[in-house]
Amino acid sequence: MTRTDAPALRCAGVGHGYPVDGRVVRVLSGVGLTAERAAVTALTGPSGSGKSTLLRILACLERPDEGTVEVAGTEAARLPARRRRALRRAHVGYVFQDPADNLLDYLTAAEHLALGARLRGAGTDAAGARAVLDALGLGHRAAHRPRQLSGGEQQRLALAFAAAGDSALLVADEPTAQLDRSATGLVLDALRHLAGRGHAVVVATHDPQVRGVADQVIELRDGSRTEV
Ligand SMILES: Nc1ncnc2c1ncn2[C@@H]1O[C@H](COP(=O)(O)OP(=O)(O)OP(=O)(O)O)[C@@H](O)[C@H]1O
DSSP: OOOTTSOSEEEEEEEEEEEETTEEEEEEEEEEEEEOTTOEEEEEOSTTSSHHHHHHHHTTSSOOSEEEEEETTEEOTTSOHHHHHHHHHHHEEEEOSSGGGTSOTTSOHHHHHHHHHHHTTOOOOHHHHHHHHHHTTOGGGTTOOGGGSOHHHHHHHHHHHHHTTTOSEEEEESTTTTSOHHHHHHHHHHHHHHHHTTOEEEEEOSOHHHHHTOSEEEEEETTEEEOO
């Protein structure tokens, strides 16, 4: 059962490995964290430390070999694939690094938000969607399709799409990696705005600018948490 008083995300003892040349290479070990609604969590660490693997597990895109992952109060790691997918659709929005991977060519910005809400089973709230686009500096882009937007605008729309329908958890994997400093600043404003609306925002990043807006910084080294 999904509990609304539970943290948006809590994981404990998460371990994971990948098969390589007939043996399993362990890439995560004993990772635990909590991400509350209305807070930004930055996940940092050197290349290969396991950030993307952990994000996919937290977003219920991948099942961990060990440990628990609780999303909005529901244990996800051992759910059958179909129920895990339903949990993800109801509560999790995911933003990839490459703007081109996050949006649908044939939908306008406003249509993305309507689709996002529908996929989550929420009612269409055109005024609310409009307010989010305005707050993210995309009000004048409501009728535009992704190819008419800059990379930074696409990432802000991707965040709004991922948040549509009031997802508990917004997960973004290096969302500013392909952006310049000023576009990055606007994406960070968007992350803070969405956290302010009550989403738990979890971002993997190498970017010190992103760390600067985080309420909590979690560092991975060789697949385990280190103190920062
Ligand atoms: N599907 C896979 N099969 C085998 N090994 C994998 C797979 N996905 C990731 N790995 C390995 O797991 C380790 C962690 O990778 P991951 O992408 O999670 O790290 P990361 O911290 O996100 O790195 P980066 O900052 O470079 O994106 C790496 O050694 C990577 O090569």
